[in-house]
Amino acid sequence: MMDESFGTRLRARLDAYGPLCVGIDPSPALLEAWGLDDSPTALERFSRTVVEAVADVAAVVKPQSAFFERWGSRGVAVLERTIADLREAGTLVLLDVKRGDIDSTMAAYAEAYLDRGSPLAADAVTLSPYLGFGSLEAAITSAMANDAGVFVLARTSNPEAAGLQRHVAGQILAEAAAVNAGHSPFGPVGVVMGATLPELEHSLDDLNGPILAPGLGAQGATAADVARLFGPVRHAVVPSVSRAVLADPERVRTRTLAFRDACAEHLSAATAAQK
Numbered sequence: 001m002m003d004e005s006f007g008t009r010l011r012a013r014l015d016a017y018g019p020l021c022v023g024i025d026p027s028p029a030l031l032e033a034w035g036l037d038d039s040p041t042a043l044e045r046f047s048r049t050v051v052e053a054v055a056d057v058a059a060v061v062k063p064q065s066a067f068f069e070r071w072g073s074r075g076v077a078v079l080e081r082t083i084a085d086l087r088e089a090g091t092l093v094l095l096d097v098k099r100g101d102i103d104s105t106m107a108a109y110a111e112a113y114l115d116r117g118s119p120l121a122a123d124a125v126t127l128s129p130y131l132g133f134g135s136l137e138a139a140i141t142s143a144m145a146n147d148a149g150v151f152v153l154a155r156t157s158n159p160e161a162a163g164l165q166r167h168v169a170g171q172i173l174a175e176a177a178a179v180n181a182g183h184s185p186f187g188p189v190g191v192v193m194g195a196t197l198p199e200l201e202h203s204l205d206d207l208n209g210p211i212l213a214p215g216l217g218a219q220g221a222t223a224a225d226v227a228r229l230f231g232p233v234r235h236a237v238v239p240s241v242s243r244a245v246l247a248d249p250e251r252v253r254t255r256t257l258a259f260r261d262a263c264a265e266h267l268s269a270a271t272a273a274q275k
């Protein structure tokens with residue numbers, strides 16, 4: 001049994017390795033760019049290569065479930081092995097599944113992804129709050145019981161999101177902050193805020209939880225954008241990148257280091273400018 005909370009483990013990883021989450025997104029396009037066929041065996045080769053390249057330099061690694069699920073049970077078996085490899089390497093695993101459903105179904109998702117006895121158990125999982133933040137309760141309870149965490153979509157990186165999410169993001173952030181109150185160094189409820197946003201429309205000062213910020217690289221965000229948006233909460237931001245580090249199997253590690261160090265430098269410059 002793990003006895004440190006997800007927040008404590010995440011804090012330690014961020015302090016030791018710097019601010020970056022690397023996605024494992026084995027899309028057909030990337031498999032082709034790597035000279036691999038599109039098959040479960042190729043998925044495994046891709047995932048193993050990324051794990052070996054980044055497990056000891058990225059604070060968090062985020063396998064995207066859809067790219068494994070498209071191969072049915074054989075793909076899910078590769079996802080299970082990838083999670084096991086990452087956990088054995090000591091990396092924090094954020095499983096990107098973006099789940100959200102009514103209470104009883106949510107409890108089953110929680111059992112699948114957060115219960116430490118499950119073959120798919122991760123350190124944290126992404127959740128969608130569009131059935132109401134309260135519908136996520138079973139997952140949040142399970143996360144706490146299993147020393148795991150959740151990342152709830154608040155303002156996502158994609159351009160289509162703004163019209164819908166701007167109406168609800170404030171409420172999601174407030175509900176996450178309420179769960180996180182009193183926890184140290186972070187509560188179990190992180191949020192997702194795109195690094196592509198033109199500006200932050202809500203303060204994150206009282207969240208007391210980690211902020212996953214996807215959109216670096218392929219979606220156009222830079223380390224400077226991360227610092228501009230998240231400088232005031234720099235200790236809590238986890239910028240996330242997939243395609244821009246995965247494009248070339250020979251350069252996954254060097255690109256990971258470049259993104260990580262650029263984010264660290266820009267965030268610390270933002271700190272200095274605020275003093």
Ligand SMILES: O=C(O)c1cc(=O)[nH]c(=O)n1[C@@H]1O[C@H](COP(=O)(O)O)[C@@H](O)[C@H]1O
Nearest residue numbers: 064096126156157194214218219241242243
């Ligand atoms: O939850 C996520 O990880 C996520 C949230 C979000 O707002 N935007 C977003 O792109 N993502 C995921 O982050 C990854 C982005 O990939 P790249 O654009 O290749 O860096 C994909 O796996 C997306 O599913």
